[in-house]
Amino acid sequence: MGLDDAATKPHEALAAHLAAKLGDVDALIRARMASRHAPRIPEVTAHLVEAGGKRLRPMLTLAAADLCGYAGDHDVRLAATVEFIHTATLLHDDVVDESASRRGRPTANLLWDNKSSVLVGDYLFARAFQLMVETESLRVLDILSDAAATIAEGEVLQLSTARDLATTEALYLQVVRGKTAALFSAATQVGGVIAGAPERRIAALHDYGDALGIAFQIVDDLLDYQGDAKSTGKNVGDDFRERKVTLPVIRAMAQADEGERAFWRRTIEKGDQQDGDLDRALDILHARGALDATRAAAIAWVAEARGALGVLPAHPVRDMLDHLADYVFARLT
Template sequence: MGLDHTATKPHEALADHLSGKLGDVNTLIRERMASRHAPRIPEVTAHLVEAGGKRLRPMLTLATADLCGYGGAYDVHLAATVEFIHTATLLHDDVVDESAQRRGRPTANLLWDNKSSVLVGDYLFARSFQLMVETGSLRVLDILSNAAATIAEGEVLQLSAARDLRTDEAIYLQVVRGKTAALFSAATEVGGVIAEVDEAKIKALFDYGDALGIAFQIVDDLLDYQGDTSATGKNVGDDFRERKLTLPVIKAVAAASETERAFWERTIEKGDQRDGDLEEALRLLHHHGTLGATRQDALRWSGKARDAILTLPEHPVRDMLSDLADYVVARIN
């Protein structure tokens, strides 16, 4: 089932529950993405921020703060911070990947140019640090600044690992923890920190975000080979065309015969792709059962996320977050 065709949508339940705070986050985002001297900044930012994304990461911060009984206003600052970091990384990623489509729309680098995308991304990173500082919490600053560094580190690691057939599942997991899970876990962890709950609860929130982020990215990589373009906003096989070694292919390479390995060397390492190669790649993934094995990995990580959140006291938000962990994997057809 696709994300928008299931009977239950936990992210919508969360959005309804947090609607007041989400409205405050959106207001703060619009205020802080403004620029008196460079009107292109809000133009580029608005194109991505207002493109219909589900605000999942900022919702995680608001939800975990609510779950922990936080009654202040800085959860809104932190949620906006998380969204700015996420948006900045998307702007930079689309330049690095030379992408032409994001959430079913032309990318900012296509509509404007690479320079604008990179510089506006830098501006959003700077804005995110201003928001962090305003909370007055050094621990929050430490968590989110480390997350920003880890994201960049993961992206750089992916540059060297993505087209190297020696990349194994351990390296893949390291990349995913960097480029995706780091922001998920930071988003959930700071919700507990700002509420000043005990360390065991903060650790449970971190573990939930970490596992949820890993499951989310595994599913995203799987959808590249079996997703619905109208639902994902991506073309099937984009990762293959961009020569990215994601988990389904890593598993297929590990099981490959000599002839099959030569195919992956030609298409991924050397970039010599020909008509029919995507179809052959899909045949090999099905032949070795790597799509099903990848789905099982996603289910295992979503289970870890669910187990982590269920260690916290009963609360309606806890149940929504538990459902969300299951729902992440329901995006798979």
């Protein structure tokens, strides 16, 4: 996409620009994940929070507030809120998916147990709501509480569509908007709200986060079939082995002949997977152009995110957010 070396990792440029605020966010996260009565809470939380994630979502909140000229400290509280919500959902997701690794490390449910993961996730949700209230903004509370509910709805919808080859692209997009994009769009939107930005700019920030989140998840689903375990933190084919119906499979099913439909029904719907099935799945995905079609969808959503930024004022942070949209897709290269 024509990115030079300096722009291939724009999340690092954004992190450097926001370094002081991010330090405050990390300090607040450490302080609020403490518990006087249950030492397992900070143990479990620290395992995930300190696992080397990019802090992308809290950076979006800080960046949006900075772009809109905010000079207070509520952006730090909201960034920590967003990270707590994200971490809570990861703890719950790993239990639901029965995952054994995340970001190349054992999951909390594997190291401790499912009960600890669920309850610590609940604790982090409670902490997130405490931080929201401290901003004394009813609108912020409305946006983030709605996002939390939407995330839960998205996860439940994903359960109901799991292993169902009749899942449409529209339904897939609804799941993605719920489980991933909702927090991206809320993260950017509240940054503008806390800064008192004009409604047009707040709407643009929401639209940027929404499109960025959708592109991010589509790329994640594509990386599952053509990524590198060292960089993605998961093995190629994990979604196939877990029988998840993601966009590459949906696109392949749309072009499948009867033999290929039988293959997908056996491996995804019935769960009868044999040696060599992943290789055959990859062959079908390539032959039917499903991976290229999924890549094109990701590019389109990246363009949508970049287009939303046009409403926002000229600012170095706006340029960083523009490059960040490119980087979401550049993870494929």
